[in-house]
Amino acid sequence: MPEMLKEILKNLFSQPATVIYPFEKPEPLPKTRGALTWDMNRCDLCQDCERVCPSMAIKIYPEEKKVEYQPFKCLFCFLCIDNCMQQAITNSTAVAAPGYEKRVELFETK
Amino acid sequence: MSDSETSQNKYTVIPFGPQHPVLPEPVHLRFIVDEDKIIDVVPNLGYVHRGIERGCELNDYKRNIYLCERVCGICNYIHGMTYSEAIEKVTDTEVPVRAKYLRVIWSELGRLQSHLLWLGLFADAVGFESLFMQVWRDREVILTLNEKTNGHRIHLETNVIGGCRKDIDESLAMAYVEDLSVVRERMEVLRSVFYRDSALKAKCEGKGILPKSKASFLGAVGPTIRGSGIKQDTRMTGYEAYGALGFEPIVHEGEDAYSRMLVRYDEVFQSLDLIDKALKEMPDGPVLNKNTKFPDGTAIARSEQPRGELFYYVEGNGTNKLNRCKIRTPTAANIPPLVLMLIGNEIPDIPTIIHSIDPCISCTERFVQVQKEAS
Numbered sequence: 222m223p224e225m226l227k228e229i230l231k232n233l234f235s236q237p238a239t240v241i242y243p244f245e246k247p248e249p250l251p252k253t254r255g256a257l258t259w260d261m262n263r264c265d266l267c268q269d270c271e272r273v274c275p276s277m278a279i280k281i282y283p284e285e286k287k288v289e290y291q292p293f294k295c296l297f298c299f300l301c302i303d304n305c306m307q308q309a310i311t312n313s314t315a316v317a318a319p320g321y322e323k324r325v326e327l328f329e330t331k
Numbered sequence: 332m333s334d335s336e337t338s339q340n341k342y343t344v345i346p347f348g349p350q351h352p353v354l355p356e357p358v359h360l361r362f363i364v365d366e367d368k369i370i371d372v373v374p375n376l377g378y379v380h381r382g383i384e385r386g387c388e389l390n391d392y393k394r395n396i397y398l399c400e401r402v403c404g405i406c407n408y409i410h411g412m413t414y415s416e417a418i419e420k421v422t423d424t425e426v427p428v429r430a431k432y433l434r435v436i437w438s439e440l441g442r443l444q445s446h447l448l449w450l451g452l453f454a455d456a457v458g459f460e461s462l463f464m465q466v467w468r469d470r471e472v473i474l475t476l477n478e479k480t481n482g483h484r485i486h487l488e489t490n491v492i493g494g495c496r497k498d499i500d501e502s503l504a505m506a507y508v509e510d511l512s513v514v515r516e517r518m519e520v521l522r523s524v525f526y527r528d529s530a531l532k533a534k535c536e537g538k539g540i541l542p543k544s545k546a547s548f549l550g551a552v553g554p555t556i557r558g559s560g561i562k563q564d565t566r567m568t569g570y571e572a573y574g575a576l577g578f579e580p581i582v583h584e585g586e587d588a589y590s591r592m593l594v595r596y597d598e599v600f601q602s603l604d605l606i607d608k609a610l611k612e613m614p615d616g617p618v619l620n621k622n623t624k625f626p627d628g629t630a631i632a633r634s635e636q637p638r639g640e641l642f643y644y645v646e647g648n649g650t651n652k653l654n655r656c657k658i659r660t661p662t663a664a665n666i667p668p669l670v671l672m673l674i675g676n677e678i679p680d681i682p683t684i685i686h687s688i689d690p691c692i693s694c695t696e697r698f699v700q701v702q703k704e705a706s
Contacts, residue, residue: 224523229461238468250475254482275390275397298397298488303496 249314254297256317259288259328263309270301270310286330293323342370345678349378353456353682356692360685367677372670380696387656392418392626392647395656396490399643402658403694404485405448406636408441411490413634414656416570417643418492420630424622430494431572432613436507437487438571438634439602439609443514444473444485445637446595446602449689450525453592456682457534462524469517476510494619504610515603518596525596535589539672539684542586551668552661553639554598555688558591560584565635576608588672588687595689625649636661638689660694 240247249255266283278294279301281287302310342363349357357378363371383402387395400411412434419426426434447470454462474484480503481487489497499507525531541551546559556563557580564580566573581597583590626647634641639661646655665688672684 224528225459225461225465228465228520228524232461232465238471250478252480252482253478275394296397296486296488297483298486299482 249316251314253314253316254299255313255315256292257290257295257297257301257310257312259290260309260311261286261288261328261330263307264288264328264330265307265309267306269304269306273300273304275300288328290326290328291323292317292326293320341365347681353685354690354692355452356690358690358692362673362678362681364678367679369673369676369678369681372673374666374670376666376692376696378696379693381693384656384658384697388653391651392653393492393651395653396492397488399656399658400486400488400490402660403636403691405445405691406441406638406641407485408487408490409438409634409636409641410658411488412438412571413632413641413643414645415490415492416634417630417632417645418626418647419622420632421626421628421645421647422492422622422624424493424624425620426494426571427617427620428572428614429498429616430618430620432609433489433495433497433499433618435572435576435609436499436606436613437489439605440473440477441487442637443599443602443606444470444477446599447473447518449595449637449686450592450599453683453686454531456686457531459528459531462521462531465521469514472510472514472517476506479506479510491619493622494617496619498618499610499613507606507610511603511606515600518599522596525593532589535587535592535683535687536585537587537589538676538680539588539591539687540586541668541672545671546586546668549667549671550664551639552664553636553689554591554594555639555665555668557582558594558687559586565633565640568633570632570634572609576605576612578605588683591687625651626653638662638691639664658697660691662688662691662695663697665690666695 266281266286268281271279271281275298276294276296278291280289299312302312342365345362345364347360347362348354349359359375361373361375362369383398386398390398396411396414399414400407402410447466451463451466451470454466477487478484481489481497489495541555541559543560546556546561560582562580562582566578567580581594581601583593626645627649629644629646632643641661642659644657645653648654669685669688673681676684
């Protein structure tokens with residue numbers, strides 16, 4: 222314990238290492254892998270993202286021209302972004318919010 | 332221990348777990364005690380079986396990397412890397428030299444955060460709360476570094492069959508060097524606590540003794556066997572770039588929980604040195620050599636996890652699905668030595684001794700089907 226005392230005293234008079242979460246939110250870092258969105262003006266419904274997705278969170282319906290994405294299944298590995306030839310998939314740094322239901326997101330061509 | 336002895340009320344049986352504040356993960360231990368002294372221990376696994384090996388057979392073999400990374404929540408990178416190594420052996424894929432160095436850097440980063448997590452948990456198990464908080468605060472530097480460079484705090488997901496998905500450029504290398512020097516500085520401050528603190532010594536010295544003669548007989552691996560004075564480390568085989576970097580395992584002769592703690596504390600600095608050396612010596616070049624073959628045949632791959640030796644066996648049939656993927660994690664090998672360590676100790680020492688092998692129960696749970704031959 223005496224060996225630790227110096228550090229304990231230093232910690233006592235220094236700033237806390239944590240933030241008071243609900244009141245103070247930490248800034249997401251620029252490379253943080255967050256929620257995905259499909260730009261349907263670019264997407265050619267080639268199903269490459271569906272083929273590479275390890276958790277099968279993406280489903281493409283070429284005839285109905287829509288993309289079904291399940292954020293609660295997604296690993297955020299970004300293989301889909303790496304493999305998209307049209308660069309139609311973009312990500313934000315905001316981490317997906319928790320929810321009561323496993324929601325499904327739909328992206329449709331208008 | 333025969334059942335008749337316990338049924339005659341000679342000894343008391345204390346069920347411990349599967350849900351217990353001491354245990355990070357569910358394992359059931361039956362302690363047969365004589366007053367305060369442990370006479371025998373019966374471990375019982377099977378509470379967190381997830382069927383990952385079966386999942387590996389149903390999945391596409393390229394998608395399996397991400398599934399294998401989820402075997403363990405702490406040392407995930409090494410799982411993905413070892414699986415990739417096994418597939419690379421079956422498909423005769425040559426990994427570029429730069430990718431080998433990158434794999435060393437990321438697996439050592441995983442070991443670093445795993446050891447810091449463990450040092451904190453161990454301090455918590457012996458009741459040293461301020462040390463626990465201190466070590467976990469320092470671990471946060473590594474997790475933030477992971478997020479800064481790869482986007483996730485724990486799951487790096489940079490492995491692919493034939494190399495790496497990402498590369499470290501000059502600015503990222505600088506970020507690694509700067510942040511890891513902060514970790515080194517902060518861990519250096521704690522050296523006197525880990526090496527000299529009387530409270531920590533009183534709680535761990537001479538507890539959970541694993542004699543040198545028994546350690547290799549019972550098949551202990553990782554820091555558990557190195558704490559008993561045996562030089563055993565899979566990194567000595569020189570897989571990936573460990574052969575080029577030069578590697579000498581850390582060994583302590585104490586045979587008790589304290590020396591196992593010191594092995595892990597010293598390995599923190601060893602990992603920091605290896606990362607620094609790998610960043611300096613890393614050659615330029617490509618990081619990915621795309622494989623075009625499908626796995627046909629069998630292969631094994633071994634690597635050193637923070638807890639010990641990890642083993643993968645894969646069997647392919649020329650299609651995109653595997654016939655078999657067998658995973659053997661280090662805690663499976665460390666449970667028989669744990670039983671020996673516990674016998675002869677007292678009940679208050681149980682948390683210290685269980686934590687001293689760094690148990691990772693969820694990784695260990697595998698289903699084994701034993702077919703009784705008709706005789």
